[in-house]
Amino acid sequence: MSSAPVLKIKNLSTYFYTRLGVIKAVDRVSFEVEPGKLLGLVGESGCGKSVTALSILRLIEPPGRILSGEVWLNGHDLLKIPPGQLRQVRGREIALVFQDPLTSLNPVLTIGTQLAETIVSHEEVSRAEARRRAVELLFRLGLPDPERLMRLYPFQLSGGMRQRVMMAMAISMRPKVLIADEPTTALDVTVQAQILAELKRLQEEMGMAIILITHDLGVVAAMADEVAVMYAGSIVERGSVVQIFDRPAHPYTRALLRSVPRLGKEELVPIGGQPPALLNLPAHCAFLPRCPEAHTECRGKKPELREIGPDHAAACHRISRSCPGEAGRR
Amino acid sequence: MTLLEVRELVKHYAGKRGIFAGHREKVRAVDGVTFALARGETLGLVGESGCGKSTLGRLVVRLEEPTAGKILLAGEEITGWTGRKLRELRRRFQIIFQDSSSSLNPRRTVGAIIEEPLANFGVAKRERQERVAELLTLVGLEPGDAWKYPHEFSGGQRQRINIARALALQPELVVCDEPVSSLDVSIRAQILNLLRGLKRRLNLSYLFISHDLAAVNYLADRVAVMYLGKIVEILPAEGLVSQARHPYSRALLRAVPEPDPRQRTGRKPVVRGETPDPARPPAGCRFHPRCPEARDVCRQDEPVLKEVGEGHLLRCHFS
Structure with a gap:
């Protein structure tokens, strides 16, 4: 079994x-x-x-x-x-998501840049495709208005949102x-x-x-x-x-x-x-x-x-x- | 007999300057809270x-000044008390915080820490030392622990020291603000049982604040559910699971994962999103943007807290 x-x-x-x-x-x-x-x-x-x-x-x-x-x-x-x-x-x-998502995200890059970066570095896709996939992932993790979220910086997000962004980042590499x-x-x-x-x-x-x-x-x-x-x-x-x-x-x-x-x-x-x-x-x-x-x-x-x-x-x-x-x- | 009464209590803070907006926002931390607490009740x-x-807990013990509203102690308004009268209040109301270590001075012995409030209120030296020994025993520590320093104790024991200090002046009301949240799972039950035993022995009243529904339910006689600065429901603790009617209370109850794998089928989350910013509470019922049952009236009119059963108050147009 x-x-x-x-x-x-x-x-x-x-x-x-x-x-x-x-x-x-x-x-x-x-x-x-x-x-x-x-x-x-x-x-x-x-x-x-x-x-x-x-x-x-x-x-x-x-x-x-x-x-x-x-x-x-x-x-x-x-x-x-x-x-x-x-x-x-x-x-x-194998990916790891930590408890404290603020220390794991780069404070000077937008969420979108960081997510797309992660996807591009591990898979052969275009930047546009990576961004599209990132938006989809954020949406699936129940984040409201993912398009807008992509343009924000980590400090502008609540703890729950950051945690979901980290999760999206880890999952994006499947x-x-x-x-x-x-x-x-x-x-x-x-x-x-x-x-x-x-x-x-x-x-x-x-x-x-x-x-x-x-x-x-x-x-x-x-x-x-x-x-x-x-x-x-x-x-x-x-x-x-x-x-x-x-x-x-x-x-x-x-x-x-x-x-x-x-x-x-x-x-x-x-x-x-x-x-x-x-x-x-x-x-x-x-x-x-x-x-x-x-x-x-x-x-x-x-x-x-x-x-x-x-x-x-x-x-x-x-x-x-x-x-x-x-x-x-x- | 009513010990504490809170009427339409309000606390607004001047918020941070918005990131994009230029103006200062008002954070409506507590926005019109009314409740009563009987002597010996939790x-x-x-x-x-x-x-x-x-914030509500800190307002009650007068660590913060309310923006509006009244606090009454045994029928007498204490909101304006200052000086000698406020000092007297410090004897009658105590507070225990979540972080058991940062509320203890690392350079002083446990005995000195517990003795301090007694000294402040003019208790003689010999009597103070007797009381310290008594208090340490009361909270499950040894009288000999008086000579040790806080760092020699674990988190759970440090919370016991905090409790001993809070009880030194024989208060009538103890506000417990997340007293077990930072403790290890195996230690939480020790402290919860200690608090419960002390309440029975000393006829204390507690305002027990926690995000942990099960812990609150274990200790409380009545439970008040707060959302965005307002109480949305108050009901007897034994009816919490079966009688709670506010959609937010029900959502909270469903969101708590029960330590029973057989209960997990079909327990899908009922609310989406997060609590809105208290600086910009939604119009109408504050829960309406997340409420699965919201209708037009909820978007426009704010419901009032009204009695729906014996000791059961509810703030909802429906349910």
């Missing part, structure tokens, strides 16, 4: 070597995305989800370093190909994979709803694979096909969206779902304690200090992510104990 | 950015 993944990440590790010590921002992360599917990468601030995105595109700068791993896209390992080839791949085959890092976090919910609906439609129409990075479980539930939950630099649970929301297995995922306010929900059960500092992470499970189900065995070595059911994996010692039948399959 | 104030909810 499932098709071959378009992007495959294996054992990716990115550390930051600071004066205070080593920060293991991404620690042996593996996942894959199929064409036309949306993977929700969820976690709280500092869990390593943005660093994962930057590592995939090899955009890590010192003191950060990609230690190991493979990023397979179209038969190439992006971590191994020469820089010249990497530049070709970025944008055309990448196979789009990574969107908190694309709607700073926006109003009514604007968010429009952008998410548009993103979903484009994904279906173009068969694009999307990695949507967010801390918002509501957004994930509304958008994702597959979900990966990150905690302290590692994926602690992975599965289909229904598995994650209906049968969450990892204690962190379960606790997170209980702690989110929902309309009409009576009681919130908070997660105790604080998110971990990534500096000098313990050798055991990073969630241990906050885990309501912690046991002596959890003080041992850090649990590996392993299959616990069809299309469902979790990194927890307790799960292998409580459902040995499922956990023993690997 | 009124949730929801709306999107630029709707004027934060």
